[in-house]
Amino acid sequence: MSDAAVVGATLETGSPEPEAATEPRGVLEVDDVAVEFDTDGGRITAVDGVSLHLATGETVGLVGESGCGKSTLARAILQLVPMQRGSVRLEGTDLGALPRRELRRMRHRIQMVFQDPRGSLDPRMSVSTLIGEPLRVHGIGDRASRARAVAEAMELVGLPTAVADRLPSELSGGQQQRVGIARAIVTDPAVLVCDEPVSALDVSIQAQIINVLDELRDELDLAMLFIAHDLSVVRHLSDRVAVMYLGQIVETGTASEVFTEPRHPYTQGLITSVPRADAESAARLQTARRLVLGELPSLLDPPSGCRYRTRCPYADDECAATEPPPEAVDHTDGLHSLRCHHWRDIAAGSGARPSSNSQEHAP
Ligand SMILES: Nc1ncnc2c1ncn2[C@@H]1O[C@H](COP(=O)(O)OP(=O)(O)OP(=O)(O)O)[C@@H](O)[C@H]1O
Numbered sequence: 001m002s003d004a005a006v007v008g009a010t011l012e013t014g015s016p017e018p019e020a021a022t023e024p025r026g027v028l029e030v031d032d033v034a035v036e037f038d039t040d041g042g043r044i045t046a047v048d049g050v051s052l053h054l055a056t057g058e059t060v061g062l063v064g065e066s067g068c069g070k071s072t073l074a075r076a077i078l079q080l081v082p083m084q085r086g087s088v089r090l091e092g093t094d095l096g097a098l099p100r101r102e103l104r105r106m107r108h109r110i111q112m113v114f115q116d117p118r119g120s121l122d123p124r125m126s127v128s129t130l131i132g133e134p135l136r137v138h139g140i141g142d143r144a145s146r147a148r149a150v151a152e153a154m155e156l157v158g159l160p161t162a163v164a165d166r167l168p169s170e171l172s173g174g175q176q177q178r179v180g181i182a183r184a185i186v187t188d189p190a191v192l193v194c195d196e197p198v199s200a201l202d203v204s205i206q207a208q209i210i211n212v213l214d215e216l217r218d219e220l221d222l223a224m225l226f227i228a229h230d231l232s233v234v235r236h237l238s239d240r241v242a243v244m245y246l247g248q249i250v251e252t253g254t255a256s257e258v259f260t261e262p263r264h265p266y267t268q269g270l271i272t273s274v275p276r277a278d279a280e281s282a283a284r285l286q287t288a289r290r291l292v293l294g295e296l297p298s299l300l301d302p303p304s305g306c307r308y309r310t311r312c313p314y315a316d317d318e319c320a321a322t323e324p325p326p327e328a329v330d331h332t333d334g335l336h337s338l339r340c341h342h343w344r345d346i347a348a349g350s351g352a353r354p355s356s357n358s359q360e361h362a363p
């Protein structure tokens with residue numbers, strides 16, 4: 001992963017545009033994407049104005065609580081759910097504007113690795129047939145070149161040739177996920193979207209699969225969107241991190257910036273094991289951490305203004321009245337940005353004003 005690739009990509013949150021968008025915008029350009037669903041309780045906006053750009057060879061980690069919209073965003077990027085607004089451009093092509101047939105043709109350049117490998121593998125197909133299937137579906141190559149591509153993909157993900165004729169049920173969980181990854185890379189994609197790729201696996205296997213993804217990213221120069229609950233894994237794999245809350249990205253920056261200097265109160269709450277230089281800021285992080293445990297508001301009735309305000313210890317009237325726009329952290333040339341009215345005061349230690357939220361949630 002080159003520094004140029006990191007610097008060359010931007011990641012923003014909704015409209016209005018952040019202060020420091022830079023060119024080039026990347027192999028994957030997601031702009032102001034919104035996804036709505038009709039539910040029994042009414043219409044929800046599961047993804048609300050998300051923008052993110054990935055450069056070739058770059059991994060962006062996407063984190064946030066269950067239900068915040070990570071999988072929906074991933075599915076929208078792959079055009080698997082309709083978008084209410086926004087655009088997804090893959091290598092410069094607007095996927096949403098493509099006729100269905102053209103979209104199918106582009107799909108081999110963006111692939112997905114799913115959480116549950118078993119659910120995504122046809123139990124009647126052998127390993128080699130499963131891995132070769134995307135090539136056949138997309139009409140790529142002839143029989144001989146497809147066989148070579150399958151063998152190469154198996155080698156890249158560490159599957160021995162001996163398992164080529166086996167069925168998924170004859171494989172371990174780790175091997176099944178290697179098949180899932182091999183299916184995703186066999187079409188030579190530019191972008192890999194991994195949605196919780198190791199959550200369903202035994203802890204002992206998780207590190208192996210993470211290493212496979214890490215090596216593939218470098219070897220194939222993939223842009224990778226990596227969704228995970230485990231923040232240590234995200235930190236290990238990601239060049240940049242995007243933190244999602246109730247359908248929006250609330251903070252984004254390089255992994256080192258976000259993990260060592262989280263600015264948004266929500267991110268501060270998520271990141272518990274951050275080394276802090278002084279006791280006072282460590283105590284503030286602990287307070288924020290406790291508050292994240294408060295109840296997640298319903299998407300049917302999201303809070304006015306800042307969506308995090310019902311759980312934020314620093315919330316005031318401005319937070320209830322006005323949605324904070326994305327704002328760049330001063331010294332980071334736009335690579336680190338967040339949505340919070342008071343982040344400067346909070347960073348300076350003067351933002352810890354008493355709020356009703358502190359009373360409600362602090363133990
Ligand atoms: N097909 C659907 N129809 C209606 N609501 C949906 C649908 N898919 C997702 N949702 C809702 O959209 C919201 C976002 O869900 P999503 O699965 O994207 O969250 P997530 O961040 O991936 O959560 P998790 O970490 O649990 O996987 C949730 O409120 C969910 O119930």
Ligand code: SF4
Nearest residue numbers: 306309312319340341
């Ligand atoms: S805008 Fe207000 S409520 Fe939202 S995170 Fe910042 S201080 Fe908290």
Ligand SMILES: [Mg+2]
Nearest residue numbers: 070071072195
């Ligand atoms: Mg999900």
